Amino acid sequence: MIGNIHSIETLGTVDGPGIRYIIFTQGCLLRCQFCHNADTWEIGTGKQMTVSEIIDDLKTYLPFIEASGGGITVSGGEPLLQIPFLIALFKECRKLGIHTTIDSSGGCYSTNAHFQEQFEELLEYTDLILMDLKHIDKEKHKKLTGLTNEHILAFARHLSDKNVPVWVRHVLVPGTTDAPADLEQLGKFIGTLKNVKKVEVLPYHKLGVYKWEALGLEYPLKDVEPPSEASVEQAYELLTAEVEYI
Numbered sequence: 001m002i003g004n005i006h007s008i009e010t011l012g013t014v015d016g017p018g019i020r021y022i023i024f025t026q027g028c029l030l031r032c033q034f035c036h037n038a039d040t041w042e043i044g045t046g047k048q049m050t051v052s053e054i055i056d057d058l059k060t061y062l063p064f065i066e067a068s069g070g071g072i073t074v075s076g077g078e079p080l081l082q083i084p085f086l087i088a089l090f091k092e093c094r095k096l097g098i099h100t101t102i103d104s105s106g107g108c109y110s111t112n113a114h115f116q117e118q119f120e121e122l123l124e125y126t127d128l129i130l131m132d133l134k135h136i137d138k139e140k141h142k143k144l145t146g147l148t149n150e151h152i153l154a155f156a157r158h159l160s161d162k163n164v165p166v167w168v169r170h171v172l173v174p175g176t177t178d179a180p181a182d183l184e185q186l187g188k189f190i191g192t193l194k195n196v197k198k199v200e201v202l203p204y205h206k207l208g209v210y211k212w213e214a215l216g217l218e219y220p221l222k223d224v225e226p227p228s229e230a231s232v233e234q235a236y237e238l239l240t241a242e243v244e245y246i
């Protein structure tokens with residue numbers, strides 16, 4: 001089984017518990033204005049890697065990963081564009097007792113039978129999902145990411161119904177995703193979910209701007225500066241006001 005891979009980071013520390021072997025998959029349906037991985041957008045490109053190539057490489061880091069309570073995280077791009085590959089990869093990880101995590105925006109989530117059947121199988125082998133909720137307002141979500149958010153909210157509800165543990169993540173972009181009323185609404189939505197282990201506010205940063213420039217694209221947030229610590233704290237309060245953690 002082959003995956004289209006953008007890159008691999010062998011000892012990541014922020015995308016899930018412990019030390020993580022992080023695979024960035026190639027391809028995404030969203031076009032987030034703050035994306036720091038714009039070079040992962042194109043579908044069907046990247047480096048083709050087999051599951052066994054990845055597992056062989058991962059095994060060399062296992063002592064560090066296991067000692068830290070870590071595991072594997074598949075990020076992107078959007079990992080759920082390559083579900084059959086993820087199933088094959090996570091099955092092998094299960095055999096080795098490796099904790100499995102997916103970092104997803106749910107941007108390609110669908111209720112169609114084919115997607116659901118594959119997704120159902122993938123969840124059997126998935127320990128944690130880092131679920132990116134970009135904006136609660138449908139039109140603002142479209143402006144920010146290129147798509148409206150109905151299917152992403154459905155993705156979140158589905159994971160809650162199935163009791164799949166999630167870390168909810170929200171990128172705080174001044175002037176775009178930081179309006180208190182929107183954060184309060186998003187917090188109310190998060191409060192309805194029954195599977196939340198953690199909520200993280202990720203301060204917007206400009207580290208990926210050079211990738212937009214390399215792709216010949218104009219960066220839409222070039223005048224926006226990172227948020228203050230106080231506004232990150234305030235956002236966290238609003239997002240977690242109604243959460244009952246698992």
Ligand code: SF4
Pocket residue numbers: 028029030031032034035036037038040076077078105107
């Ligand atoms: S979902 Fe992630 S990879 Fe896709 S555009 Fe948004 S930030 Fe970039």
